[in-house]
Amino acid sequence: MSDFGDTRFPVGRKDYRCEWCGERINAGELHPQFVGQWEGEFQSWRMHSECLAWNSESIAEGFTPYENERPEVTS
Secondary structure, three states: OEEEEEEEOOEOOOOEEOOOOOOEEOOOOEOOEEEEEEOOEEEEEEOOHHHHHHOHHHHHHOOOOOOOOOOOOOO
């Protein structure tokens, strides 16, 4: 559980790596970024919006970075 933190939704100025699935977040893509303290440890990570929305319960319980599947995007 988060001790404290903030989730923002910036547009990436460069490519980033999604903490959930490990795939690239392209520059110019709007995505969630969390910065704060999680169980006493400083955290700073970014994800695809669909990774955060699809897996919000798993994320709250903790997860292993880069070892999860990216959910299919339906437009």
